[in-house]
Amino acid sequence: MSSRDTVLASVRRALGVSGQEAPRRQEVADRIAGHPRGIIPARADLPHAEQIELFKRMVVGAAGSIDHLADPSEVPGAVAAYLRARNLPLSVLRGQDARLADLPWSSEPTLDVWIGPSDGKQLAGLSHAFAGVAESGTAIMVSGPDNPSTLNLLPDHHLILVRARDVVGTYEEAWDRLRAAYGPGTMPRTVNWITGPSRSADIEQTLLLGAHGPRSLHILLVGGV
């Protein structure tokens, strides 16, 4: 008997089941197909404009920073301003995402924009979020050539473009959107939920930012001003 079969048999013995019981199988199938929601916090049950305000508050509460821009055309300028304000080289690495490619980068001629995954040598990375979640100020990132996962983790400064129309109240709403985009039961290789910059409290419980991931997380929220 394989270890797989041994373990499953042992589970079934302990549960007193055979695994063939139709009602049990149906209950599991129904749960997966229906993926019922549980308790949904009321805090994000708001008109969209207020969800956006909540999102901004929660990002800051998680030690992130945020610029709220009226129009995507302002993004290159905001990126350059962020780098200048921190005395960083005017250089940023981004993925191939068309929504990033289409930005008017030429408006910032001194800003170097590189494209590709990170090898850990860049100080600033820019990604486009799949969604923002107001409930906790979380940015939801999906992997792929458009937005490689290494960009989320290796640069010291991570800038994330979140479109206001992609801000949802709760995680459950984000899952609905993900299922709509990828199909039920299917996921991209990596989904990163990011809530603030990297941190550790492993030395005497003193909270320090910038453990292994980015020291700073900056959200560029676009639209819905």
Place this chain on the structure above:
Amino acid sequence: MSVQITSPRFKDNARHALDDAPLQAALSKVGPGFIGRRTAARDLLPEFDALRDSARDIKNHTLAHLDLYLERFEAKVKEAGGHVHFAVDAAEAREIVTRICRDRGAKTVTKGKSMVSEEIGLNDHLVACGIEPVETDLGEYLIQIRGEAPSHIIAPAIHLNKDQVEADFRRVHTHLPPERNLTEPTALLAEARGELRAKFLAADVGITGANFLVAETGTSIIVTNEGNGDLTQTLPGTHIVLASLEKLVPTLEDVSQLLRVLARSATGQEMSVYTTFSTGPRRPQDLDGPGEYHVVILDNGRSAMLAGQLREMLRCIRCGACMNHCPVYHAVGGHAYGWVYPGPMGAVLTPSLIGIEKGANLPNASTFCGRCEEVCPVRIPLPKLMRHWREKEFERHLTPAPVRYGLGIWSFVARRGWLYRPATDLAMRLLAMAGRAKGRFASLPLAGGWTKVRDFPAPQGGTFQAQWKARKSGRAS
């Protein structure tokens, strides 16, 4: 690191811990920090207790259908191009991991924090196989370079202070200038970040644990604040997930419920910084991510727990709230428990995994104050389950002789009221006379456990029942 079991020596371990001044200084920070932050996070979310009920119900449902969710999870991982390996015990899990590493010619592996890895003693095994494991969670890195076991399930180095960390870094990072300034915690963190960054990029295999496995999608999830586990599962060519079988949850909605209580219970955050969902290996067009994805599902005695009361323990999501609120943990820290899992959750889980013979001290070393159960995000009745182990111990005559005899005498008397009343009345009168001058005893025969650390009050005189009877008959006459 090592899985040497010292639980049978809990009393000595505890004595040692109580005499360890730096440890006591570190432990004094556990309560105030964690407890205050959890309370604040709970107070910010009116639905928190309803979410705990929801989390409990999800876990109960999953455990009752665990065979089917395991099958579904396995099928979905395969569909996404990954591999699932079942391991009956620790040895088999170690073998599976090392075989994967060897087949890829791995020299170094980076590791995200994994309690299952500690449970199976993976690091020692990898070293023995010529593979260098590098712990990347800062706390795990600290204890790895010290050759220690974690003392807390979410804050493995909570027993250390920054001077100890500085000394260890100077001892181990000998290629760095000795005159460097490491007095500030930020400098220590920066040095660890620099050291580990190179390891992340060079590793051949990344090994992480899993906070959850999602049956719906075949996804493994890790939750970190540092981003270390996320780098571990993104950069190397092969990602191995080590998970025990109770990590299953049905759907993405279900895991969202659990995530809402996990960080709040653990660190008091609204959400941990990184929650990373991994499904299969990198896709054909992807520019990064591992080319191979393996999930090792470990049983190691857990399936047997499904049969009885201990099934409730399998709801545990490893938040650490029970130990953060435990007066015994606060007093002695995690190492005193003598194995991988400390505190109240360890007091229930450890005997299941290493046997009640070796783990008997742990469910006994509790005051049953109930604070652990009060804060548990999945409402595990930890005192009840510790009592379950005490019953097993009693049934199997493992209870230490002095306790058994003392209890036996007491039971004999208490079950016989005609004996109890005159016997206690006489004993109390005698004791009251002996203690009359001082009102208390600094030492007392057969009560050494009590008087070792505190005085024992002298009784007032005869028993209440005798005095009440005398008063009543006095009043009647």
Place this chain on the structure above:
Amino acid sequence: MPSPSAQRPPLVGLFATCLVDTIRPSVGFAAATLIEAAGCEVEVPRQTCCGQPAFNSGDRVTTRALAEQTIAAFETFDYVVVPSGSCAGMIKTHYPELFVGEPDWMPRVERFCAKVFELVSFLVDVRGMTQVAARYDGRVTYHDSCSGLRELGIKAQPRLLLGSVEGLELSEMPDADVCCGFGGTFCVKYPDVSGAIVEKKAANILASGADTLLAGDLGCLMNMAGKLQRMGKDVAVRHVAEILAGQGDDPAIGVARKAGS
């Protein structure tokens, strides 16, 4: 729930608990005074132990025997009142666990358990008492014993009644709801750990600046009194019932009666 007739006052069976019975009978008399003040009649039937030490040591057989004995002794009363949160909690919340799956017993056990109350919560929650006629000149701090607090929800009730005691000033200690390290047999099985926990508790008690420590469980009180006295600290330690019943002149726990008194 019992429905005592309007004509006669409810009849309360006082379950004194082993420690009150043996070590500090004055708590039993204080409890009786308070129950009478709440308009009830008190009787003390023959009794021994509720079985908690056996229960927490894993000895189900003895626990069960003592539970049956206690139920038989008390089930005819309108109420059963216990001056201890842990013994009341043992009966009220744990007795039913001992009879699971026994339809002959279960209704009887549940009927019984519904009548069982810890003393102070009985006075306030059941009898609607909001004040007592007592005086105590002192600065008092109150320790919430674990079982009473977490199994029975006793927190506000003692503070409400203490607030009505003339001359009494309540000064809360830090971490009043944290365990004192008694834990029944725990304190003798693991004296070093218990000693460390009660040492922290003693520091919190002293930090309150109180001259008197009160709680509702004699086991915890003996533990804390014993530690404070071992440390040479002059804090009077008493059961809350003694103060509420106006017995504040009795010697405190572990204190000798003055010659001639």
